[in-house]
Structure formats: C-alpha cells, structure tokens
Amino acid sequence: MAELRLGPLLRYADGSSATVWVEASRPCTAEVRCADGARGEARTFQVAGHHYALVPVTGLTPGTTTPYDVLLDGTPVWPPPAAAGSPRRFPPSVIRTPHDGDGVRVAFGSCRWAAPPPDEHDPVGPDALDTLAARIAADPDGERPDVLLLLGDQVYADETSEATRRWLAARRDLSDPPGNEVADYEEYTRLYYESWLDPEVRWLLSTVPSCMIFDDHDVIDDWNTSAAWLEDMRATPWWRERLLSGLMSYWVHQHLGNLSPAELAADPLYASVRELPDGTDELRAFACKADADPPAVRWSYRRDFGRVRLLMVDTRAARVLDEDDRAMLDPGETEWLREQALTDRGSYDHLLIGTSLPWLLPHLVHEAEAWNAALCRGERGARWARFGEDLRRRADLEHWAAFPASFTALTGLIAEAGSGAEAPATVLVLSGDVHHAYVAEPVWPSTAPDARVLQLTCSPVHNSVPLSIRIGFRFGWSAAARALGRRFARHGRCERPPVDWRKKGGPWFGNQLMTLTLKGRSARLRLDQAQPNRVLKTVEESTLTPA
Secondary structure (H helix, E strand, O other): OOOEEEEEEEEEEOOOEEEEEEEEOOOOEEEEEEOOOOEEEEEOEEEOOEEEEEEEEEOOOOOOEEEEEEEEOOEEEEOOOOOOOOOOOOOOOEEEOOOOOOOEEEEEEOOEOOOOOOOOOOOOOOOHHHHHHHHHHHOOOOOOOOEEEEOOOOOOOOOOOHHHHHHHHHHOOOOOOOOOOOOOHHHHHHHHHHHHOOHHHHHHHHHOOEEEOOOHHHOOOOOOOOHHHHHHHHOOOOHHHHHHHHHHHHHHHHHHHHOOHHHHHOOHHHHHHHHOOOOHHHHHHHHHHHHHOHHHOOOOEEEEEOOEEEEEEOOOOOOEOOHHHOEOOOHHHHHHHHHHHHOOHHHOOEEEEEEOOOOOOOHHHHHHHHHHHHHHOOOOOHHHHHHHHHHHHHHOOOOHHHOHHHHHHHHHHHHHHOOOOOOOOEEEEEEOOOOOEEEEEEEOOOOOOOOEEEEEEOOOOEOOOOHHHHHHHHHHOOHHHHHHHHHHHHHOOOOOOOOEEEEEEEEEOOOEEEEEEEEOOEEEEEEEEEOOOOOEEEEEEEEEEOO
C-alpha cells in the first residue's frame, strides 16, 4: 500500500482551481477530494527512486473554504488519523478560493533552518512558521494569509543540522568533500523531509498556498558571486553533483508548485518526466542545460491575485558574471521582468516584486558593495581587483548594489511602472536574506513616481541573528555610516545612485514574518515576531496607502 511520505502542500490556488503536491512511498494515483465535490487526481512520476505527484484540483467555487482529503490508490492518507484516545492536533486542511473584490493578504519572509524536535532546545528561538501555524490552528475561521511567499533559503545545503550530519555520516565518509554538507539528490530529499515534516509546518503548508524562489543556501552560500568564484567551484570534484542535485530537487519540490495548471500543461519538461517510467535522466539533462546555458532556463514567474500582480525574480541562476558585463539578470530575464511589469498596468492596483536580495540596503552597505564592484572590475588596478574579489567573498558583497547597472535598471523600471495615468497604488519590493527586517523608501531627485514605492525586507523566519549583524546594520543606517560610504564611493570612482532612500522603519531583529493586506488601492503592513510562548507578537503596523 502506498504511504504519504511528504506533503500535502497546497501550492497554487485561484477562484476555481488549485494544485496539491505530494510525495508517495511507491508509484500510485494521488487523488484530492474536496468536501464540496471538487476533486482531481494525478499519477505519480519518479525521480531518483522517489515518487511525486502534483494534483490539479478543479471545480472549486470562488469565495469558498473547502476541507479536502488526500488518497493514494483510493486509500485515505490525509488528514492523518488521530492517535488512539487523543484529539486531532490540527483542524482539517482546506482550500480557500478568492472571490472578485476580496482583499489579498500576503505573508512573506526568508531564511529558515529546520526547527529541532519539540523536546530539544532551539538555539535560535521560536520558528515564525511554527508560530503562524499555531495561531491559525487556534482560530481556523480567523485571519490567515491568502498566500505565503518564501523568498529563499528554504533549505540549507551547506549548513546541516546535527541530526542530518549523523544521517550523512551513516551514509558516507564525512572526511571526504563536501563533508557534512549535502552531496547529491538523495541528501537533498533529507533536507526537505527535515524541514517539511515538522508537524506545524506540514499542516501550515497543506492549508495556505505558497510561492517559493531559491536563494544561495538552497545550493551554497554566495552561489554565483562572481566569475572567479564559479571557476574555483567548478574545479572542485563535488561541485557539479551538488549543483545538478540542487537544481533537480528545487524543480521537483519548489518550482513545479509555483506554476498554474495552464503553465504546467504547457511545460514540455513536466510532460516528459511524467510520461517516462523514470524521469531522472530527463531532469538531470535539464539541470545540465541550466548550468551550461543559464539564459535558456527561466526560474522567475508571475502570479496574479485579483488586482495584485506578483513577479518572483530569480537573482541567483540568472546572473551574468563577466566583470565587464556584470548583471544581476541576463538580457532575456531583464526583458521578461520589464514586460511583466509594464503589460496591462491598468489591470493591477499593486505590483509586488519578489527578489530574495534587497534592492535598497543600508547606505553604508550599498556604497561598500558598489565600491567593491568597481575594484573588482579594475577601476583601481589589478592589485585592488584581487583585494576586491577576496573581500567580496568574505563579506557577501553580492546584492543589487554589487551590480550597479542592474540596480540602475531596476530603479528605472520601478519608476516607469509606478508613473502615469495607469500607475498602481503601490510598487513594493519584497526581500529577505539579510537576517533582519526594515522598511526603506526611495526619494527621486526630480519627479517621483505616482505610486508609493517601498523596499520591504523581512528575514529570518528561523535562523541566527549574530550580535555583529545587529550592530552592523544599525550602524549602516546612521549619518556617520553614510559619510563613510561616500568615501568608499569616491575611492571606487562610483557614480551616484539614480535614487536616494531613507529608512522608514526598523531595523527589527528576531524570527519574523511581514504581512501585507491589499484591498482596492489600499495597503497595510504588519510585522510579527515569534515569541517563546508560541504566539506572534505584532511589533509594527502601518498604513502604506489610505483606504
């Protein structure tokens, strides 16, 4: 009999359809049955000995909340039965479908280490996703996100837990590279089991739709920092298998669920993998293509939630690393982003740009990254270039500011999308990565866009926040830091950024989530932090645009 190994994850949901992702223990037919009669089924596909299905559910009614069950070969496997004599821990998983005119509630964050078992000490404090699950479970009919955006570092391939290191040690000799980091596809599946079998997170992801995008730790810290970095990594014997396995596991566990049923139906790779008895070689060939020719593969995607448009942007695999033509996004990706932002602007009231790496950083950090980029491209000679490359890797200087032409292009696109008669009420850049939260607002030197433009950064969901980060980022916004940053810029002969900005809130430190409530042309922001007593404490709430 087939068993449910992982999931279900409710991924896509619109007014009449949804997708539910599962992993089963063997080949089978996965089925989703809703209480109102809506249903769907799909045969599992196989990758590296694992069996997955993404079940399209149709026949849903807009504006409804419908409990659902998952069956494998006709046998119910979700919700799990309660232990004898004990009540169910969580309410039924449901699919909520939006109705035209409803508001949209978007929760987002990034950087989540898997939480340890409940009987073990958690060295980094309560997990914001666990705590969100507890709040929703306590009041199933109350407020909940309409979608959860996970903006990178959903798993940590290079920073494994003690339990995972023990599992790895039983599988291979950890004295051989890459040591206690993951090495292949099977080891990636261990990371997803550890993260997504957390009972609270498992239930949360079964009942709140999610959108995901990778960041560096999904593969390795500072992934694609520079051409020199990539050359060094390709010279190591273990890198190729790590990268291919990372891309393959990301496609299976995260990317597929980002797509709508129509996009899935038109995806030739998805069709091929499902048709083959074993799709491993087909998927591996795709990962090889993504490595050899990054512009040939697009990981970015668009989702529309009524009159809210979300553009999730790949800022890792889409990079151009040549120092003379360095860019955060390759030309095709840049054009895709422009097209998606500017097409039918009158059809949306809010434009959300999801990029794991912040567009606007503390001023000192921005100037230091721009200065470092200038050194690395040779503005101060070969000796400074060598110093710059070493510093870039040690200090993680690889955000939008480290790609000055891309920073300028994104700034121009945001201004263009936010201006004119069809301008939305807001253009909001949603980011994580930097292990704290803040709100920054750009100030244009001449005519400002008509839309309210903000950088909203929220991280981590569950990770460490060292004292050095707290001190550094608090100082980074100060007047003294800004003066120091200008000295860096002068030394690097850097052009002034096309826009200035000011901090409007923060920095806030802790395990946390931001939530946007968007209805009509109004927008509200709330920041919640996880507390030891398993509650989310609101530490900031503000109106971004009037009702």
